[in-house]
Amino acid sequence: MQYMADVKSPRPQSRAAAIEVTGLSHIYEGRDGQVPALQEVSLTVGAGRFVVIVGPSGCGKTSLLMMMAGLRHQSSGTILCAGKPITGPDPNRVGVVFQEASLFPWLTALDNIEFPLSIRHAPREERRRRADAMLNLVGLKGFGTRYPHELSGGMKQRVSIARGLVQDPPVLLMDEPFAALDEQTRMTMGHELLRIWDETAKTVVFVTHSLTEAVYLADEVLVMSARPGRIIDRIDIALARPRTYEMMATDVFGRLRERIWQQIRRRSD
Amino acid sequence: MTRLQIIFTRLALFALVMGAWEALPRAGAVNPLLLPPLSGVVRMLGQLLGRAQVQEAIGVTAAEVIVAFIIAVPLGAAIGILAAENDYFGAIFRPMLFYVFSIPKSIFLPMFILVFGIGFGQKVAYAAFSTLFIVIMSAAAAVESVKADHVLVARSYGASPLQVLTRVYVPSMMPFLLEALRISMIFNFTGVMIAEMYASRTGIGHLIASWGENFQMPQLLAGVILLAAVAILFNETVRWLEGRCSTWRT
Ligand SMILES: Nc1ncnc2c1ncn2[C@@H]1O[C@H](COP(=O)(O)OP(=O)(O)O)[C@@H](O)[C@H]1O
Ligand SMILES: [Mg+2]
Numbered sequence: 001m002q003y004m005a006d007v008k009s010p011r012p013q014s015r016a017a018a019i020e021v022t023g024l025s026h027i028y029e030g031r032d033g034q035v036p037a038l039q040e041v042s043l044t045v046g047a048g049r050f051v052v053i054v055g056p057s058g059c060g061k062t063s064l065l066m067m068m069a070g071l072r073h074q075s076s077g078t079i080l081c082a083g084k085p086i087t088g089p090d091p092n093r094v095g096v097v098f099q100e101a102s103l104f105p106w107l108t109a110l111d112n113i114e115f116p117l118s119i120r121h122a123p124r125e126e127r128r129r130r131a132d133a134m135l136n137l138v139g140l141k142g143f144g145t146r147y148p149h150e151l152s153g154g155m156k157q158r159v160s161i162a163r164g165l166v167q168d169p170p171v172l173l174m175d176e177p178f179a180a181l182d183e184q185t186r187m188t189m190g191h192e193l194l195r196i197w198d199e200t201a202k203t204v205v206f207v208t209h210s211l212t213e214a215v216y217l218a219d220e221v222l223v224m225s226a227r228p229g230r231i232i233d234r235i236d237i238a239l240a241r242p243r244t245y246e247m248m249a250t251d252v253f254g255r256l257r258e259r260i261w262q263q264i265r266r267r268s269d
Numbered sequence: 270m271t272r273l274q275i276i277f278t279r280l281a282l283f284a285l286v287m288g289a290w291e292a293l294p295r296a297g298a299v300n301p302l303l304l305p306p307l308s309g310v311v312r313m314l315g316q317l318l319g320r321a322q323v324q325e326a327i328g329v330t331a332a333e334v335i336v337a338f339i340i341a342v343p344l345g346a347a348i349g350i351l352a353a354e355n356d357y358f359g360a361i362f363r364p365m366l367f368y369v370f371s372i373p374k375s376i377f378l379p380m381f382i383l384v385f386g387i388g389f390g391q392k393v394a395y396a397a398f399s400t401l402f403i404v405i406m407s408a409a410a411a412v413e414s415v416k417a418d419h420v421l422v423a424r425s426y427g428a429s430p431l432q433v434l435t436r437v438y439v440p441s442m443m444p445f446l447l448e449a450l451r452i453s454m455i456f457n458f459t460g461v462m463i464a465e466m467y468a469s470r471t472g473i474g475h476l477i478a479s480w481g482e483n484f485q486m487p488q489l490l491a492g493v494i495l496l497a498a499v500a501i502l503f504n505e506t507v508r509w510l511e512g513r514c515s516t517w518r519t
Contacts, residue, residue: 069425089425096425102418106440116426119436167426 055224349408407449
């Protein structure tokens, strides 16, 4: 039980919720009829928290994240970000890191990171300065002139994270960002992400279907049921921070992982 | 093989063929009436280029090619993009386009003559028609090469529809478009040539056809060299453009 530290995170947290989802439902108009993807999803993400969403494939995790990012409209329900409704993409409030290879192959790493700034016509000077700072933050100093195909999978996702952070949004949404990486790189990237999260004090909503990754990263884990997606459990991960690889071998870690697994299995039969 | 070796081998092969072209007819190994020596053909080309009739023909052909290209490319691109972006339009027209694409276009030449006569308009119409299908297919393929994820990324950073077009669609499609440009120019040029050779009063195709009918081999071969030079010039220009924006192509 030595890692069972106080639930409070070391950083002071404000009372206001970074994200508040209420009664969110969504139905897709599929080719063979309606597909209910999300059903009455409600959740609250406190400012500065690291919240991980897990659930079986096809349960609506991506849909939920897309709606939080304002990239897709829900059938019903509301999403508030810092108290104000999300009605469309707003890169100043929410940054998104996508699955796999979402970098533009025709731009260098630095130009990829600058992309969000160039979309809103930021001055060249500011663009370079911010992008350089982000490149350093994600540990890719000196790789700015490389094209994506000249980078490893892990490096590409570092660039994606830098791109998501370059506008300094308070919230970062991440949809299985490390799913395509090998196990070892994935662990390293998780660790790196925690460092970046700590340095930047962002609120992170992170989707994965790796339970180990979920427990390792999260302040709290939200478990979703199979389609139509509902939140069926909310688990506080009361492990001390900073997290270390050794924690994965502990009983506490194993029990948390097991609890999540039981929830997913029980509701997916 | 290194790059230099390849270039050297190519040059050597070229020199060999050219040398044979010169030497074999001179040595009497090939009938000079069938294949006049290279030097004679080159001299003939010089003479031809000096003639007003030939100059006019080149001008006419060039104008036909350019006008047909200007009609076929934007029109084909618009239809292709529509076929790729609009499911309904695509589902209806795609198979039809594919079948028409597989038919040799020269079958339709008599109809073009009936409608447009045998002048400038007919050459342009036929060449544009024979180019249209390849442009449609290439444009549709180019649109489909745009990744939905990339569009989503741009939108998530607040890109306007116009920015999505210029910052995502255009760069994604560029390699395909350049390749399409090159292939459509080949179809276009061939279209003009065939129409001119079939029935015409001027144009390079017409000259080549009449030289051929009269078995004027030096003139005919000089015409071939001229066409080859134009083709090489165009191909290299597009290749150069491709090279400039192909850093990301793996
Ligand atoms: N654009 C769409 N049209 C119709 N059905 C969709 C669409 N997008 C997703 N779905 C369906 O909604 C469900 C949830 O999808 P998604 O949010 O991608 O789940 P997850 O990310 O958890 O795997 C799936 O069953 C999927 O087939
Ligand atoms: Mg998903």
